Amino acid sequence: MTTFTRLAIPDVILIQPARFGDERGYFCETYAKRAFDEAGIDLVFVQDNESLSRQVGVVRGLHFQTPAFSQAKLVRVLRGAIFDVAVDLRKGSPSFGRWVAATLTAANGEQLLVPHGFAHGFCTLEAETLVAYKVDAPYSRPNDAGILWSDPDLAIDWPVAAADVVLSDKDRALPRLRDFDTPFVL
Numbered sequence: 001m002t003t004f005t006r007l008a009i010p011d012v013i014l015i016q017p018a019r020f021g022d023e024r025g026y027f028c029e030t031y032a033k034r035a036f037d038e039a040g041i042d043l044v045f046v047q048d049n050e051s052l053s054r055q056v057g058v059v060r061g062l063h064f065q066t067p068a069f070s071q072a073k074l075v076r077v078l079r080g081a082i083f084d085v086a087v088d089l090r091k092g093s094p095s096f097g098r099w100v101a102a103t104l105t106a107a108n109g110e111q112l113l114v115p116h117g118f119a120h121g122f123c124t125l126e127a128e129t130l131v132a133y134k135v136d137a138p139y140s141r142p143n144d145a146g147i148l149w150s151d152p153d154l155a156i157d158w159p160v161a162a163a164d165v166v167l168s169d170k171d172r173a174l175p176r177l178r179d180f181d182t183p184f185v186l
């Protein structure tokens with residue numbers, strides 16, 4: 001039995017698939033369309049992604065693709081742990097500019113569903129962290145966009161000191177939300 005828990009921004013859902021443990025280890029359906037259908041989540045995933053982050057404090061984000069290649073993402077951790085964040089970018093949303101987060105670990109097996117209209121990012125809490133996620137639209141380089149991870153207007157409570165964060169050059173140069181005309185509308 002998979003449990004679906006809505007977070008403080010209710011379109012963001014924390015998902016806990018059942019693990020069937022025995023002396024060998026465990027078995028888990030990490031994604032089952034039937035469970036999503038029963039939960040009323042109508043998404044068709046078309047691409048699986050994986051990223052390895054070598055150090056603690058690697059921040060990737062805050063990323064999204066603009067329409068018509070907007071993506072919902074189903075995120076989980078295969079090894080290590082992350083602080084996983086979703087930021088509401090939908091104009092007209094009561095939670096516009098607000099964020100929610102979950103700590104996803106290989107041990108807890110929890111997953112975060114980041115819906116359309118949200119930016120996504122994470123910070124690694126362990127070295128050699130392996131993250132996997134499904135997306136419901138293909139990668140489109142021209143639609144690749146992002147907001148600065150440390151935007152003070154977002155005030156994300158990252159669990160790592162800014163001085164210790166490891167970022168890509170691309171992510172370091174991302175704009176703040178107030179300087180970005182978000183294409184998403186609720």
Ligand SMILES: Cc1cn([C@H]2C[C@H](O)[C@@H](COP(=O)(O)OP(=O)(O)O[C@H]3O[C@@H](C)C(=O)[C@@H](O)[C@H]3O)O2)c(=O)[nH]c1=O
Pocket residue numbers: 049051060061063064073120121122138139168170
């Ligand atoms: C995301 C992506 C990247 N790439 C390429 C582009 C680039 O050369 C290389 C690395 O891309 P990035 O630096 O954007 O990778 P990364 O910073 O890991 O980007 C990812 O961050 C997390 C937080 C997300 O939510 C993802 O959707 C994605 O944006 O991989 C693909 O070929 N397909 C893809 O779907």
